[in-house]
Amino acid sequence: DSGVTQTPKHLITATGQRVTLRCSPRSGDLSVYWYQQSLDQGLQFLIQYYNGEERAKGNILERFSAQQFPDLHSELNLSSLELGDSALYFCASSPHEGIAGRSDTQYFGPGTRLTVL
Amino acid sequence: DAKTTQPPSMDCAEGRAANLPCNHSTISGNEYVYWYRQIHSQGPQYIIHGLKNNETNEMASLIITEDRKSSTLILPHATLRDTAVYYCIVRPRVEVQGAQKLVFGQGTRLTINP
Numbered sequence: 268d269s270g271v272t273q274t275p276k277h278l279i280t281a282t283g284q285r286v287t288l289r290c291s292p293r294s295g296d297l298s299v300y301w302y303q304q305s306l307d308q309g310l311q312f313l314i315q316y317y318n319g320e321e322r323a324k325g326n327i328l329e330r331f332s333a334q335q336f337p338d339l340h341s342e343l344n345l346s347s348l349e350l351g352d353s354a355l356y357f358c359a360s361s362p363h364e365g366i367a368g369r370s371d372t373q374y375f376g377p378g379t380r381l382t383v384l
Numbered sequence: 385d386a387k388t389t390q391p392p393s394m395d396c397a398e399g400r401a402a403n404l405p406c407n408h409s410t411i412s413g414n415e416y417v418y419w420y421r422q423i424h425s426q427g428p429q430y431i432i433h434g435l436k437n438n439e440t441n442e443m444a445s446l447i448i449t450e451d452r453k454s455s456t457l458i459l460p461h462a463t464l465r466d467t468a469v470y471y472c473i474v475r476p477r478v479e480v481q482g483a484q485k486l487v488f489g490q491g492t493r494l495t496i497n498p
Contacts, residue, residue: 300486
């Protein structure tokens with residue numbers, strides 16, 4: 268158990284809909300990262316938040332957005348869903364901003380499996 | 385933009401040491417080598433990381449060659465629960481653009497056989 272929690276574990280929805288995935292980081296961690304894992308793309312970094320502010324962005328679609336709240340939990344919002352958005356979505360957390368020199372290891376949650384029908 | 389090369393699959397007998405190689409010939413002096421594993425569709429699990437010295441923890445040992453162009457992850461006494469996909473990741477040490485993200489390649493699918 269990494270200490271990172273994600274809800275829900277499974278989500279089934281229809282095309283065109285909007286969903287929200289939730290992540291609670293490990294106690295004391297200030298950074299939250301979101302990753303997407305699909306069959307054809309592997310694990311891909313989407314976005315990072317550090318202490319409430321966006322820090323880094325990957326290949327995140329404009330239909331996707333995220334935020335980190337004052338209690339440090341984060342939500343990933345996916346809208347206008349398409350079949351290709353079906354994937355595992357993982358959240359990770361780390362103590363600092365994500366600079367490896369600080370041994371800022373990322374610890375992953377169990378993921379949310381999204382199925383778009 | 386993964387900077388590592390790993391064999392796609394490996395087998396190992398239960399109880400034996402599993403040695404997983406990784407080539408990172410373009411690694412620079414300010415980049416760490418990280419190892420994660422993913423069991424089935426669970427979240428990736430951190431194993432170990434290092435810069436240039438060999439490292440050991442309760443899970444594994446990491447051996448980095450002197451020129452730092454390759455490394456080997458060693459699971460000393462593999463069990464069936466070690467069956468997973470193992471990812472070797474090179475990550476910048478200092479704050480450069482993109483340093484925060486982990487870039488996962490295809491990894492090595494390790495199967496531990498009874």
